[in-house]
Amino acid sequence: MHAQIWGFSNCYWELRRQRPRLKKLKKLLMENPYDGPAVGSYAGGGAGTEGFWRILDFDYEMKLLGHVTQLVDSESWSFSRVPLSACLEELGSFEPKAMIEHCLNCYGRRYSIEDGQVMHALDEDKVCRATAQLLLQNAVKFNLSEFQEVWQQSVPEGMSARLDQLRGLALLDRSTKPETISLLREEDLPEDTLERFNSLFSLREKWMQDDIEPYIQSQCSRPPAIQVIIHTRSEDWTVSDGTVHFSQYDLAVIRGHLDSDIPRLSE
Numbered sequence: 001m002h003a004q005i006w007g008f009s010n011c012y013w014e015l016r017r018q019r020p021r022l023k024k025l026k027k028l029l030m031e032n033p034y035d036g037p038a039v040g041s042y043a044g045g046g047a048g049t050e051g052f053w054r055i056l057d058f059d060y061e062m063k064l065l066g067h068v069t070q071l072v073d074s075e076s077w078s079f080s081r082v083p084l085s086a087c088l089e090e091l092g093s094f095e096p097k098a099m100i101e102h103c104l105n106c107y108g109r110r111y112s113i114e115d116g117q118v119m120h121a122l123d124e125d126k127v128c129r130a131t132a133q134l135l136l137q138n139a140v141k142f143n144l145s146e147f148q149e150v151w152q153q154s155v156p157e158g159m160s161a162r163l164d165q166l167r168g169l170a171l172l173d174r175s176t177k178p179e180t181i182s183l184l185r186e187e188d189l190p191e192d193t194l195e196r197f198n199s200l201f202s203l204r205e206k207w208m209q210d211d212i213e214p215y216i217q218s219q220c221s222r223p224p225a226i227q228v229i230i231h232t233r234s235e236d237w238t239v240s241d242g243t244v245h246f247s248q249y250d251l252a253v254i255r256g257h258l259d260s261d262i263p264r265l266s267e
Contacts (some may be wrong), residue, residue, distance in 0.1 A: 019218070021191050031056035036060050037096060056099075062134050064103040065127065067091050069156045072122070079158065082108065084118040126159045129169060135227050136170055136183035144172065144179040171203075176230035192221050 035057035056064075072082055085106065088097045103172070104110070107127055108120035114135070131154050136142065146256055151161045168186035173179060184203070190196045200215060 019191075023187075025190050026055065026187075029053065033057040034060065034099075036063075036099075047173055056102075058133070058137075060186075062097055062130060064095060065130060067094060067102060068100070069122075069127070073156065078180075079124070079156070080121040082120045082121060082122060084110075084131055087120075100144055107260060122158045125165045128155050129165045131155050132161070133183065133185075136181070141173075141180045141182045144181045147181050168217075170209065184215075186218065189215060224235065 016187070029045075032054075034054040047189060058148075068082070068087060068091070070164075071077075071087060072079065077083070082104065084101065087100055087104065091097075091100050096100055104120045107130070108122045110118065112118055135151060135154060148161065155161050169183070170181050171184040172181050189199055196216065196219065200212060204211075207208055251266065
């Protein structure tokens with residue numbers, strides 16, 4: 001018995017792993033950010049809590065966080081043991097309770113203790129990072145040492161502000177005298193890989209690996225890590241202080257491998 005061939009096709013569909021692209025969604029949400037209940041309209045619910053997705057205005061988000069950290073300080077609570085019910089009771093007359101709880105969920109880890117009471121452990125890195133963003137968005141560049149001093153004074157007492165908390169948020173320039181720091185959020189860069197590289201190299205001709213890595217790590221849809229791709233696919237070099245540099249010319253080799261070749265490299 002012989003099967004009959006009716007035809008053939010040189011086209012096919014291939015299922016490939018892709019990174020989610022959320023910039024369009026965020027852009028739509030940012031057209032109408034939530035910055036608190038309208039004057040005279042708050043009756044315990046608040047806009048954005050009735051089945052709609054809203055994105056919080058950053059200044060309003062920091063206002064909520066400020067309320068929480070001030071309450072923690074006034075009540076002498078531990079950052080790792082912040083009671084949800086007490087926060088809602090004390091702050092509910094100032095802001096919608098749903099927004100207060102949302103803030104605690106964003107900047108802390110929710111857990112329950114033996115008696116069933118819900119607690120939150122505030123995340124030091126997230127709180128310090130958000131505080132840094134609030135400071136950095138008000139100027140093009142800051143003197144690094146002055147910024148670190150103001151930053152530490154601005155975070156809640158008992159928390160430590162460290163530069164490693166700013167990966168993907170701020171760009172340090174150690175080639176200037178004095179050294180400077182400026183806001184550069186990874187989420188503000190183009191989602192397209194080539195456009196992202198062009199944007200980065202329009203800001204700086206040469207990059208150290210530690211500086212650029214936070215801004216291209218998200219372009220890897222799966223392992224290996226970006227530093228493996230850089231070392232195996234580019235012509236980097238090490239200078240006397242041990243730092244690794246590479247230029248846009250070197251990255252031309254990497255660009256084609258950030259997405260399509262990653263599955264094969266990991267095998």
